[in-house]
Amino acid sequence: MSPEIFISQIFNGLSLSSILLLVGLGLSITFGIMGVINFAHGEFLMIGAYSAFITQSFFIKYLSADLLGFYFFVALPVSFIIAAFIGFILEKFLIRFLYGRTYETILATWGVSLILQQLARNIFGANNVDVSSPTWLRGGITISEGLQLPYNRLFILAISTICIIGMYCFFYRTAKGRVIRAVMQNRTMSACLGVPTSKVDAFTFALGSGLAGIAGCVVSLLGSIGPSTGQNYIIDAFMVVVLGGVGKIVGTIAGALAIGISSSLFEFITTSSMGKVIVFSLIIVFLQWKPQGMFTLKTRKLD
């Protein structure tokens, strides 16, 4: 591995990490706060990606061509809002009834994921659709001969950094964030102190879904969008959560970085399927050593 390739692989790993991070954050929060394993989380990513597609189509149809370059800045909030809204609906009509029944949430949300995928297939067709990257995201910074950092991956990195900083500030610097953390640590006690836990739940669930929506929006820059797009990321995202530890932002960041970078390095040394096998085997071995993941939420509970 020449140094250029090595740097470039690290960079690729970072960009993969940043996507996994956006998806994993939502999973980590919803699992941490309400013990819900949301199998349909990947489908929020898919919804976000399709939202980007719709925004783009809208720009092409109704607005002048020179505005097209900016559609992505509209697509980002649109993806967030649509995914968050659908997440909110899902929470209100299904998840709410399943709190504390973790295993059941796996099955029910799996059913939801089937339905959402089929819906996408019926609305947008089974064929994948394509979001063309804005022109200013084409090309990249050439650092040296053989080392080019594509703008779109830099952009993705930036977006997810902004999201993480935003989430951090929200969780640790605002009253609402404090309330969420309180519920996460001790639901009963917070309820006793007057925290409207069901509202907090709905809000957090929507927030997590929205983040997955943003992830979907940026993923559309890398590949095509299809009904099964979400499935490509969901298991990796679960691994991020388990590896990093539930309910801590820093854990999710660490998990995403570890998986993203090691994936891209192992994939380079071996093949793409063996790379994956090695990374996942390492995760299992690591969990034998630290069953709760890298960072854990300290509680006084027995389990």
Add this chain to the structure above:
Amino acid sequence: MKKKILSLMFLVVFAVSFVSIQSGFAKDKEPIKVGILHSLSGTMSISEVSVKDGELLAIEEINANGGVLGRKIVPVIEDGASDWPTFAEKAKKLILKDKVDVVFGCWTSASRKAVLPVFEKYDHLLFYPVQYEGLEASKNIIYTGATANQQIMPGVEWLLKNGYKKMYLLGSDYVFPRTANLIVKAQLKAEGGILVGEEYTPLGHTEYSTIINKIKAAKPDVVFSSLNGDSNVAFFKQLRAAGITAEQIPTMSVSIAEDEIRGIGAENLIGHFAVWNYFMSMDTPNNKPFVKRYKKRFGQDRVTDDPIEANYFGVYLWAKAVEQAGTTELDAVRESLKGLTFDAPEGLVMIDPTNNHTWKVVQVGKVNAEGQFDILYTSDKWVKPDPYPPLVSNKVVIEPGKVVEIKK
């Protein structure tokens, strides 16, 4: 007494013949059921849904012209769900429960390999519309797509002839790309090419930055790609984002047709090559009206491509064979399919009487800005299908379903 028995016998004979005439009569008017078996869900639905439309168009056209043997064709559609065991189950269902007279279906070699034992067990008939790797010649399958020597090998030959000597092989990880690349490697060895890398990714893989780095490090003249399904989109988008253009390292694809270009985005593909037997941009007398009808039926934004066309004329070939045989009975249909020709949108095609594959022309195209192919090369005449190319195999087909080894 004798008279009574006689009259009774007469009555029985009359009744039996009446019933049989009745049922025979009824059967004449009964519609003919044909099975359609594709992935309508899952990762392969990106390609297979359009192919299904090609079949439906042909069936509708035939029905509008009075059907086959005066009977209407009724399609029975099943979803293989991109899952090979499901394909096998649904094939069984079509044959045993629906009692269809023929099945049109499958895309990946994996699904074909899964249904093959079913068709052989019940001695039934499948029309398989997609180019594939060869090394197979069942008497229960009619292959209307290209086999290795009608797509992969001429494609490589064309590349070598045009100065692309150093090749990087990239494919999805299943039987078609693996076997195809086996052939390509043998060809490179025999014809003076150089192999600089080989890589497979699982079906549905979408993260190609690492592979692109590997390609960069290997510095090939051309990437020979047998990626399938939605992986293609990710690969070409990321290739472009990494700053590699078709002028620097072009790609020769064997699974990207017009329908896939629509999904990948033409701007990501400009200048890359593909080798097929049919292109939508072909200027043949039958093609323009075919494209027009297809668009009219399924929408102006839709495109036709090689597998759609192969499935479309497959239905027609079958219908023609049934007309010729005068029955839907399988042995008779198979017999009349031997050497049968049809004037398809790609030109005249013929079913080879010994190996059930199709004689067709080979063409190399280059993607243009409209998402269509500029045709760079067309073989002078149609190419005889040879599912067991001597380069990698010591077998020959002597009659449908019968393959023998030859000593070298």
Add this chain to the structure above:
Amino acid sequence: MKKEKLIITIFLLLLVAPIFLSEFRLNLLGKYVSFGIAALAIDLLWGYTGILSLGHAVFFGLGGYCMGAYIKLQTETLPDFMMWCGMTELPWFWKPFQYFWFALPMAIILPIFISLLIGIPTFRVGIKGVYFTILTQALALIFVTFFIGQQLYTGGTNGITNLQSILGFSLSDTKVMQVIYLITVVILIISFLFCRFLVKSNLGRTLIAIRDSENRLKFLGYNPMTYKLFVFAVSAGLAGLAGALFVPQVGIISPSLMGILPSVEMAIWVAVGGRGNLKGAIIGAIVVNFAKSFFSETFPEIWLYFFGLLFVLVVLLFPKGIMGIINNMVNKLKIIKKNRIIHAKADC
């Protein structure tokens, strides 16, 4: 005895099914019956011990691959997929699979071995609950990716297809298929009795105790790890057996049968049938798969809606599954009967 009426009827129906079902339907039913065995395995682990594995299809698939390898080697000295890849000789670890006496036990032993390999360290460090579930998912993903990547040795995504004869009998013979079907049903009955014996024994009560409160059990001086390991291994072996029975009926084994999706589906069968109820597991497996075949045949374009909705509704409205519904009805009937008797008495 009264309680057993339902399951006895089901078993009898399964045994006489060859008389009135067409070849195609019988074949499907045979598949469902082998799934029933896998459902028993899940129920033992999840319903009774409270450990949800979403990687059980791995064990099912391993069993299937063992049997598939055996059947493949009956008609081909070198499997076709190895030939496509340019292999000329059978790899050493494939060789013993040409013997039935090796392949069938391996279909059970190999899954048990893997389950111990995963189970010992995992249970020892106290990974449990959802963490274990996600871990087993990773296991499923590892196995699928690995099997797809090693096309040379496993047949890749295709898996092992074109399976033709077992113990010298042709798999395309209807009679042979009927016998295989009946063997599967008998093994289902034996597995059911075996599982019932397990859960009714002291061990079974300990398992339920682990499910209900593992910590309390620990404080009582038990070591849950041994029990968990045992039930995990038994469950894996059963799943392997189910896989081995599945293959001759379906005639194909591929990585898609050992991934996360089929694993989740297995859990769904048990959830629909009713957790912690062995009868429920069998009923669930048959009902869900029947529904799947029915919906996908009748509405090929939109069947996933029904299928998805089925899971949501079962979890939401019938958390105890079909058995819960049946038990409810039985109880209501009893109450009505009782009331009648009381009324009748009062009238006197």
